[in-house]
Amino acid sequence: MLHQHLFRPILAAWLILLAPSTWAATTLVAVASDFTKPMTEIAAAFEKTTGHTAKLSFGSSGKAFAQIQSGAPFEVYLSASEKYPLELEKSGFAVIDSHFVYAIGKLVLWSATPDYVDGQGEILKTGTFKHIALADPSHAPYGVVAEDVMKSLGVLDNLRPLFVMGENISQTFQFVSTGNAELGFVGLAQVIDVNSGKIGSGSGWVIPDNLHSPFRQMAVLLKTGAENPAALALVDFLKSLIVSAIIEKYGFGLPQ
Numbered sequence: 388m389l390h391q392h393l394f395r396p397i398l399a400a401w402l403i404l405l406a407p408s409t410w411a412a413t414t415l416v417a418v419a420s421d422f423t424k425p426m427t428e429i430a431a432a433f434e435k436t437t438g439h440t441a442k443l444s445f446g447s448s449g450k451a452f453a454q455i456q457s458g459a460p461f462e463v464y465l466s467a468s469e470k471y472p473l474e475l476e477k478s479g480f481a482v483i484d485s486h487f488v489y490a491i492g493k494l495v496l497w498s499a500t501p502d503y504v505d506g507q508g509e510i511l512k513t514g515t516f517k518h519i520a521l522a523d524p525s526h527a528p529y530g531v532v533a534e535d536v537m538k539s540l541g542v543l544d545n546l547r548p549l550f551v552m553g554e555n556i557s558q559t560f561q562f563v564s565t566g567n568a569e570l571g572f573v574g575l576a577q578v579i580d581v582n583s584g585k586i587g588s589g590s591g592w593v594i595p596d597n598l599h600s601p602f603r604q605m606a607v608l609l610k611t612g613a614e615n616p617a618a619l620a621l622v623d624f625l626k627s628l629i630v631s632a633i634i635e636k637y638g639f640g641l642p643q
Contacts, residue, residue, distance in 0.1 A: 420527075421574035464606065464609055465606045466606070486605055497573050498589050499566060500590065535600055
């Protein structure tokens with residue numbers, strides 16, 4: 388009997404030590420391309436803080452939306468717009484009222500060439516460039532916002548023949564960074580120097596919010612993740628102060 392009494396505390400201690408790894412789970416997350424850098428950092432902080440793992444898949448918001456509707460096993464979806472998460476709730480793919488704005492997107496007119504893009508975007512009216520890159524507006528919210536900006540400035544029709552369309556904002560950035568387009572509309576997170584808070588290379592114009600429609604980036608819990616503790620934990624974690632600090636560091640605004 389003595390041996391049994393000694394064994395029980397040891398067993399209890401081992402169970403406590405093993406518990407976190409036993410409870411840890413993995414969630415599959417669809418993420419808009421513009422959020423690649425912050426979300427990679429957020430996923431690392433999430434695992435360190437909770438023990439859960441977030442497996443990330445980056446791409447255009449519209450393509451992820453279509454994949455979810457076709458049965459892709461994503462459990463959490465971070466879109467670059469409000470449109471797709473709200474539609475997924477209406478169509479039964481997402482948990483009702485689980486949507487929330489996680490960041491306010493910031494658009495930049497950027498060139499890899501120093502001193503090429505002026506601080507007011509006047510190059511859009513006066514420049515002699517041959518190509519301007521933007522994400523495809525048919526499925527990438529950054530492309531929709533880029534067209535809003537050009538429409539506000541009265542240059543959309545003039546510039547449309549010069550468009551080079553990226554599949555998503557990551558490909559758009561590649562077009563500009565490699566010189567395949569002299570300039571283009573990219574996300575601030577792609578070009579920001581996180582130490583200075585300024586554009587790190589080339590030249591750019593951070594576009595004022597009043598030149599486009601509200602750029603609220605929205606997340607939603609999908610029904611496939613409704614019972615997964617990792618998915619539920621990630622949704623909570625995205626609303627934490629830790630995540631807010633990461634989001635601001637990469638140039639995004641915070642929801643009010």
